[in-house]
Amino acid sequence: MNKQIIEQLRQLTGEEKEILSGLEIDKSRYSTGQNFIVNSDLLLKKGRLIEIRPHTRFVHFPKHSHNYVEMVYMVLGETHHILNDTDEITLKAGELLFLNQNTTQEIMPAGENDIAVNFILLPEFFDEALNMIPEGDLLRDFLISVLSPDSSFLTYLHFPTSDILPVQNLMENMIYTLLYQESETVINTINRTTMGLLLQTLSVYAGLVNQGTPSQYEQNLLLTVLKYIDDHYKHGTLETIAKQTKQPAYYISRLLKKHTGKNFKEQLLARRLQQAAYLLSHTTLTIEDIYTYIGYDNSSYFYRKFKEAYGLSPRDYRLGQPQS
Numbered sequence: 224m225n226k227q228i229i230e231q232l233r234q235l236t237g238e239e240k241e242i243l244s245g246l247e248i249d250k251s252r253y254s255t256g257q258n259f260i261v262n263s264d265l266l267l268k269k270g271r272l273i274e275i276r277p278h279t280r281f282v283h284f285p286k287h288s289h290n291y292v293e294m295v296y297m298v299l300g301e302t303h304h305i306l307n308d309t310d311e312i313t314l315k316a317g318e319l320l321f322l323n324q325n326t327t328q329e330i331m332p333a334g335e336n337d338i339a340v341n342f343i344l345l346p347e348f349f350d351e352a353l354n355m356i357p358e359g360d361l362l363r364d365f366l367i368s369v370l371s372p373d374s375s376f377l378t379y380l381h382f383p384t385s386d387i388l389p390v391q392n393l394m395e396n397m398i399y400t401l402l403y404q405e406s407e408t409v410i411n412t413i414n415r416t417t418m419g420l421l422l423q424t425l426s427v428y429a430g431l432v433n434q435g436t437p438s439q440y441e442q443n444l445l446l447t448v449l450k451y452i453d454d455h456y457k458h459g460t461l462e463t464i465a466k467q468t469k470q471p472a473y474y475i476s477r478l479l480k481k482h483t484g485k486n487f488k489e490q491l492l493a494r495r496l497q498q499a500a501y502l503l504s505h506t507t508l509t510i511e512d513i514y515t516y517i518g519y520d521n522s523s524y525f526y527r528k529f530k531e532a533y534g535l536s537p538r539d540y541r542l543g544q545p546q547s
Contacts, residue, residue: 382431397414
């Protein structure tokens with residue numbers, strides 16, 4: 224990362240100077256209620272959908288949650304996080320951590336050279352970015368879950384992206400804009416587009432999400448199965464992924480049903496139909512070519528399931544008009 228940016232982020236903040244003089248975390252900087260919920264109103268400038276602040280070093284940051292989406296980017300060194308009271312993650316330089324509003328977070332003291340940047344992100348900031356990822360993409364589904372305050376299963380995403388140069392470049396661009404650009408319109412516009420490019424890049428590495436949290440075996444298994452469906456929706460089978468994960472087929476299907484509302488067969492169908500909808504909207508392939516491409520040889524079954532899912536025939540979906 225640019226040396227100028229690093230040196231600016233390395234400088235002691237007023238809060239850090241107070242801590243080094245013997246004071247503890249002043250919760251009133253972050254929260255207005257009895258519960259320690261960090262409030263975006265205290266951290267975001269009016270009219271801004273995104274803001275950054277250096278992580279406060281030299282002190283144990285007590286257990287808290289947020290009323291916004293937080294993204295933590297580790298610039299240098301490392302920080303140790305305890306999430307949801309049980310999951311321990313060491314965030315290393317170049318790695319990313321997304322937290323939704325249900326996640327509780329506790330952070331161990333960081334040293335002078337452990338430099339992290341906290342992004343304060345309102346959910347609407349992601350509107351444009353999510354539109355840049357095709358429907359059905361695994362990371363898009365992950366993020367929608369993480370952005371939802373009702374999500375109780377997948378409440379955070381940990382990306383081990385230290386060696387992924389495009390991610391580092393995009394993060395540097397976002398931090399630079401927020402540090403040195405004064406126009407609120409430019410800040411929101413540039414960083415929304417940059418976030419979309421970041422998510423597109425991360426989608427390639429979705430299989431790495433949360434793999435460093437072995438205590439969350441069930442969660443990691445679910446992500447593995449969803450990634451398999453995403454990659455093999457044309458001809459994937461429950462028996463194949465069961466063999467790969469060394470788990471009974473019934474357990475995998477039950478796990479999917481528990482956390483997504485769909486069993487394996489239903490998830491596979493949904494992914495196929497999502498791809499068909501994308502191809503109808505973005506290509507000139509014939510409908511026959513499309514249903515063959517996604518793994519079907521029965522046109523009547525495809526037409527019936529597509530209408531059930533989208534309320535339109537494939538032809539009318541392509542035209543963007545309701546069926547008469």
